[in-house]
Amino acid sequence: MTLDLVLRGGTLVSPQATRPVTIGLAAGRVVLILDAAESLAGREVRDLDGLLLLPGLIDCHVHCREPGGHAHKGTYASESRAAAAGGVTTMLTMPNTVPFCGSAAVLAAARECAQRSLIDYGFHFGVTADNLAEVAAAADLPVAKLYLNETTGITSPLADDAVLRRVLALGLPLSAHAEGDTLDWLLGLHARWGTGPLYVVHVALAREVAALRAAKARGQWVYAEATTHHLLLTDQDAARLGPYGDMRPTLKTAADQAALWAGLADGTIDTIATDHAPHLREEKESGSPPPGVPGLQTLLPLLLEQVAAGRLTLAQVVRLTAAQPAAIFGLCGKGAVAVGSDADLVAVDPTAATVIEHATQYTWPGWTPFDGWTCRGRVEAVWRRGELVYEAGQEPGTGGGREVTVARAHRS
Ligand code: NCD
Ligand code: ZN
Numbered sequence: 302m303t304l305d306l307v308l309r310g311g312t313l314v315s316p317q318a319t320r321p322v323t324i325g326l327a328a329g330r331v332v333l334i335l336d337a338a339e340s341l342a343g344r345e346v347r348d349l350d351g352l353l354l355l356p357g358l359i360d361c362h363v364h365c366r367e368p369g370g371h372a373h374k375g376t377y378a379s380e381s382r383a384a385a386a387g388g389v390t391t392m393l394t395m396p397n398t399v400p401f402c403g404s405a406a407v408l409a410a411a412r413e414c415a416q417r418s419l420i421d422y423g424f425h426f427g428v429t430a431d432n433l434a435e436v437a438a439a440a441d442l443p444v445a446k447l448y449l450n451e452t453t454g455i456t457s458p459l460a461d462d463a464v465l466r467r468v469l470a471l472g473l474p475l476s477a478h479a480e481g482d483t484l485d486w487l488l489g490l491h492a493r494w495g496t497g498p499l500y501v502v503h504v505a506l507a508r509e510v511a512a513l514r515a516a517k518a519r520g521q522w523v524y525a526e527a528t529t530h531h532l533l534l535t536d537q538d539a540a541r542l543g544p545y546g547d548m549r550p551t552l553k554t555a556a557d558q559a560a561l562w563a564g565l566a567d568g569t570i571d572t573i574a575t576d577h578a579p580h581l582r583e584e585k586e587s588g589s590p591p592p593g594v595p596g597l598q599t600l601l602p603l604l605l606e607q608v609a610a611g612r613l614t615l616a617q618v619v620r621l622t623a624a625q626p627a628a629i630f631g632l633c634g635k636g637a638v639a640v641g642s643d644a645d646l647v648a649v650d651p652t653a654a655t656v657i658e659h660a661t662q663y664t665w666p667g668w669t670p671f672d673g674w675t676c677r678g679r680v681e682a683v684w685r686r687g688e689l690v691y692e693a694g695q696e697p698g699t700g701g702g703r704e705v706t707v708a709r710a711h712r713s
Contacts, residue, residue: 304327304333304341304342304343305328305344306326306344306684306687307323307324307346307347308347308349308354308646308648309337309340309346309347309349310349310350311337311352311353311648312353314355314615314618315616315619315624316624319616322335322354323341324354325341329643329686330634331640331641331643333640334638334639351650352648352650353615353649354648354649355388355618355623355647356635356638356642356645356646356647357388357389357390357420357623357645357683357685358387358388358389358391358600358647359389359635360384360575360577360597361392361393361526361574361629362393362395362476362503362574362576363384363392363394363574363576365381365392365394365414365415366579367410367414368398368402368410368411370400371398371399372414374665375579377414377415377417377418378700380664382419382663382699383597383662383663384419384597385683386683387597387598387599387600387601388600388601388649391420391422391632391635391705392420392421392422393423393626394415394424395446396424397427397454397455401429401454402424402427403427403428404432405438408424416700417699419690419699419701419702420685420690421635421704423442423705424443425445426439426442427446428459430459430461430464433467433471436468436473437473440473442707443631443705443707444473444475444476444500444630445468445473445474446475446477446478447459447465447487449479449483449486449487450479450483452478452592453593458478465490466490469490469491469499470494471496471497472497474498474629474709476499477499477501478502478503479501480505480509481508484509484512488513488516488521488523492519498523499521499524500629500630501523501525502576503531503550504525504527504570505528505531505553505557505561506560509525510560513525514569524625524629525569525570525571526571527565527572527573528574528575528576528596529596529604530552530576530594531550531552531553532562533603534670535552535553535554535558537555538670544585544590545594545670546670547592549592551592565613571621571625572625572626572629573600573604573618575595576594576596577595577596577597577664578592578595578596579664579666580593580666581665594669595668597664599674601618601649601680602655602657604618605651605677606674606675606677609678610677623635624637630707631708632707633705633706635705644684645686647682647683648680648683649679649681650678650679650681650693653678653679654677655675657669658672659672663697688701
């Protein structure tokens with residue numbers, strides 16, 4: 302077999318081990334992983350000496366604003382370029398578009414738009430009070446989303462026990478926006494009626510971490526996601542950032558933030574995602590600024606800085622942003638660099654720095670709450686299914702992303 306690309310000498314990071322390798326890629330997949338000392342021939346050979354090689358990141362919580370009325374905020378085409386520049390090669394996108402993505406027709410329109418994505422993608426299908434049959438019919442998607450609190454595009458969140466009981470009994474993976482008391486209520490319903498996994502998005506409060514830890518200890522099939530902004534910013538930053546630091550859940554206290562880090566350390570938190578939520582500057586400057594901040598491009602640099610600072614290990618980063626997202630949602634070929642997996646790879650220079658600035662953000666609105674931060678570590682090159690989609694110092698590519706396929710996870 303002729304290899305399309307040989308990546309030589311990078312240090313492969315996996316949750317289990319870190320070792321120098323030579324990797325052979327063909328037809329968009331990893332086909333060989335050898336010791337770095339071994340030589341391989343291919344159509345193209347690239348030296349990665351001194352670089353780290355990570356599986357492409359999977360961001361489980363992204364808002365692209367298509368189809369429909371919010372497309373001016375950011376599209377699959379625009380936001381996926383920000384993703385690639387940040388080492389994210391797969392994203393799961395949220396249904397709070399206008400119209401809401403909770404029907405076969407809107408899903409079809411979303412699929413049409415998503416074809417312009419540079420990276421691979423999957424959908425959270427939206428649950429409403431009266432679309433149970435459509436939710437059941439979307440069982441081949443990674444997950445269905447419950448909105449139980451108000452947020453962008455959601456003015457009447459689900460509030461009815463009977464509806465939730467029926468949705469929980471479908472046995473499909475469900476993601477949920479449920480804050481504080483609402484989370485306690487949902488966990489109670491899930492304990493009683495749930496037959497599938499429940500993935501709680503953007504956990505932000507210490508009491509939510511505690512509730513999820515207790516649920517896991519009781520054996521409940523739940524997962525928890527934390528966002529980069531809740532891990533790295535607090536209400537002190539919210540005061541400084543004004544509307545640019547406003548999102549749902551809002552930024553919390555230092556004690557809440559510490560609880561998230563404790564949740565990462567003890568495994569209560571399973572994934573780190575961005576809740577990438579593009580809004581234009583003029584919307585943020587308006588009298589009623591919408592909540593939400595972009596994050597796709599800054600996810601990996603910010604986590605690399607946490608590694609440099611000794612707060613996370615590289616293995617944890619890979620587990621939280623690739624291995625576990627793939628396992629939780631059953632994303633075929635994703636989340637690991639292994640023979641047979643999709644060749645989604647990120648080369649990182651741990652000795653170079655990333656200076657995060659508004660001006661270098663590819664997200665359509667062109668701003669970030671982390672402007673001015675310097676991170677130790679830089680994304681050098683990113684491959685999505687073997688195709689180079691980003692190279693440091695150059696513009697990301699365009700198009701070519703495709704929808705993920707799902708192999709439903711059974712509870713181990
Ligand atoms: C998100 C958005 O703008 O779509 N906003 C946010 O503040 N997080 C919606 C959401 O995830 O709640
Ligand atoms: Zn969100």
